[in-house]
Amino acid sequence: MNRFLNAILIILLFSSCSKDTIDPDPVPIPEETMYFPPLTATTWETKSISDLKWNQNAVQPLLDYLELKNSKSLIILVNGRIVLENYFNNHNASANWYWASAGKTLTSTITGIAQQEGLLNINNKVSDYLGTEWTSETLAQESQITCKHLLTMTSGLDDSTDDVNPENLIYKADAGKRWAYHNVYVKLQDVVAKASKQSWENYFNAKLRDKIGMNGNWVQLGVNSVYTSTTRSMARFGLLMLNKGKWENNTILNETFFNEATTTSQNINLGYGYLWWLNGKASYHLPQSQLTFQGNIIPTAPSDMFMALGKNDQKIYVIPSKKMVVIRMGDAADNVNLALSDFDKTLWEKISALYQ
Numbered sequence: 001m002n003r004f005l006n007a008i009l010i011i012l013l014f015s016s017c018s019k020d021t022i023d024p025d026p027v028p029i030p031e032e033t034m035y036f037p038p039l040t041a042t043t044w045e046t047k048s049i050s051d052l053k054w055n056q057n058a059v060q061p062l063l064d065y066l067e068l069k070n071s072k073s074l075i076i077l078v079n080g081r082i083v084l085e086n087y088f089n090n091h092n093a094s095a096n097w098y099w100a101s102a103g104k105t106l107t108s109t110i111t112g113i114a115q116q117e118g119l120l121n122i123n124n125k126v127s128d129y130l131g132t133e134w135t136s137e138t139l140a141q142e143s144q145i146t147c148k149h150l151l152t153m154t155s156g157l158d159d160s161t162d163d164v165n166p167e168n169l170i171y172k173a174d175a176g177k178r179w180a181y182h183n184v185y186v187k188l189q190d191v192v193a194k195a196s197k198q199s200w201e202n203y204f205n206a207k208l209r210d211k212i213g214m215n216g217n218w219v220q221l222g223v224n225s226v227y228t229s230t231t232r233s234m235a236r237f238g239l240l241m242l243n244k245g246k247w248e249n250n251t252i253l254n255e256t257f258f259n260e261a262t263t264t265s266q267n268i269n270l271g272y273g274y275l276w277w278l279n280g281k282a283s284y285h286l287p288q289s290q291l292t293f294q295g296n297i298i299p300t301a302p303s304d305m306f307m308a309l310g311k312n313d314q315k316i317y318v319i320p321s322k323k324m325v326v327i328r329m330g331d332a333a334d335n336v337n338l339a340l341s342d343f344d345k346t347l348w349e350k351i352s353a354l355y356q
Contacts, residue, residue, distance in 0.1 A: 034323070035080035036239065036248045037232075039213035044232070047081040049354070058353035059084070065350055069313075069333035069343060072097055073231040076351070077325040080239050087231075088330070096216060096228045097329045100310030103227035104185060104275040106208070106237070108151060109245075111188050112257035112274075113207045119195040122147040129191040135169035144175040150185045151274040152265040157184050159288070162223050179268035181287035185275060186225050200225075212236045212247050231329050238316045238325035241306075262306045271297050279305040300348040313343050326351060 037044040049056050063086055066074050072091035076084040087093060099106075114120050120129065126145050127134060135142050135157065149155045156173040159180035164187060172178060189200040196203045201218050209216065214236050216229025240246070241262075245253030261274035264281060271277060271284030278284075280303030283292050296303060301317070308316035312332035318325055333343035 032079050034243060037080070037213065037236070039210075045081045047078055047083050049083065052078060052083065052355070054083075054354045055356075058350065062350040062354065063088075065346070066328070066330075069330070069347075071313075071328060071330035071333070073327070073329045075231055075235045075325075075327040076354075077235055077239060077242075079323050080242075082235075085231075091329075093232065094230060096230055098219075098221075098310075098314070099227045099229070099234065099308075100312060100314045102234075102308035102310030102314040102316055103225075104310075105241075105308040105316070106204070106227055107185060107188050108261055108273075108275040109237075109241075109253055110192055110204055110208060111147065111151065112245075112253050112261065114192050114195055114203070115257065116254045120147065120191060122151060126150065126187060126191060129194045130187065134166055134187065135171075136166055137169070137171045141171050141174070146175070147188060147191055148265075149175045150188050151261075153179050153181055153185065153272060153275075154266050154268065155180075155182065155184055157182060164223060176266070178290075179266065179272070179285055180290075181285075183223060189225060208237075208252060211250065211252055212240050231327055234316060234329065235325060235327045238308075238318055238327060241316075242318050242320065242323065242325050273306065277307040277309050279303055279307065298344045298348055300345050300352060309344075313341060315344070322355070 035045050049059060063074070066086070067088045071088045073088065074084060074086045075082060085093075091097070111120070111122065115122055123146055125143055126147055127142055129147075132139055132142065135145070137157075141156075145155050145157075154176050156171065156175045156178050158170040158172040159182040161168050162183040164184055169184060172180070192203055193200045204218070208214075214229060214233040216227055216233050219226050219228060240252060241258070244255050245251060245258040262276050262278065263273055264270045264278060265273045269285040270281040271279070277297060279297050279301055281296070283294050284297050285292060297307075298305070302319045302321055304321045305317055305319045307318070313328060313330060315326065315328040328347070333341060335341070
């Protein structure tokens with residue numbers, strides 16, 4: 001009987017407590033909003049490792065590894081806020097560095113913007129914009145090549161040289177039948193210039209760079225058109241892509257093209273979109289190889305990650321599931337490489353240690 005009375009008293013006591021004291025159904029903490037840094041100011045909100053409940057002990061091994069591997073800079077964003085920003089080997093926040101082939105994704109994005117403005121259609125043949133004889137192929141072979149083939153690296157042109165003069169653009173296979181990492185994608189910049197009736201750089205600056213507060217410019221290095229900027233500018237572009245082409249409430253790139261660009265674009269290299277590399281697919285190809293490799297491109301990284309990868313380990317990693325962007329600029333971590341290297345695998349082991 002006493003136990004029964006005690007139970008009644010306990011129930012009455014708890015029922016009389018204020019809601020502030022006992023809340024059986026607490027209101028969930030709202031998800032943190034996405035942050036976009038101002039277009040012109042140098043301010044950028046931060047988020048600490050402790051706020052994220054990440055592993056502080058994993059930070060220094062990551063930074064030591066980056067410095068050891070010839071890095072210039074690292075930025076990690078979560079929800080747009082800077083969690084880590086570090087510079088190595090005499091580099092600094094105001095210094096520009098080249099994107100190398102990571103800048104291919106800028107060309108992809110601008111091509112999408114030009115399409116949404118009605119200036120071009122990626123399913124149209126390249127010769128609709130550049131005229132015929134932009135290659136050394138027969139007119140029948142050349143007329144098969146569309147802008148989409150350039151976006152997906154399936155032009156069928158010989159990839160043994162980076163030179164994109166007509167005499168070096170030679171038939172290797174029918175368009176769409178062979179995936180090969182090739183500098184011919186740069187012809188898309190000519191397509192955009194012709195379609196927009198202005199220079200590539202002016203169109204790029206007006207439609208992308210200035211709208212998200214990037215700095216930087218295009219330079220011609222031999223046969224390659226290369227973008228250079230600060231690390232934060234690279235991070236701004238990564239943040240735009242994390243948000244599916246939107247910057248705050250402004251649609252820079254429409255979501256339809258974004259989705260096409262960041263999913264498998266053809267059935268030969270499953271790990272490739274529109275000049276974006278895709279993790280988490282069943283197989284992939286590497287530059288300068290016709291071999292098919294099974295599994296994830298970077299098995300230590302999240303499977304939903306998509307990537308801009310450039311020569312000598314220039315990296316933009318975008319991870320939607322973690323609302324994260326990771327930027328690495330620098331010299332080659334080990335050996336000179338076009339896009340991928342063993343560095344990616346070890347780097348992601350160390351990044352993952354931050355939050356696992």
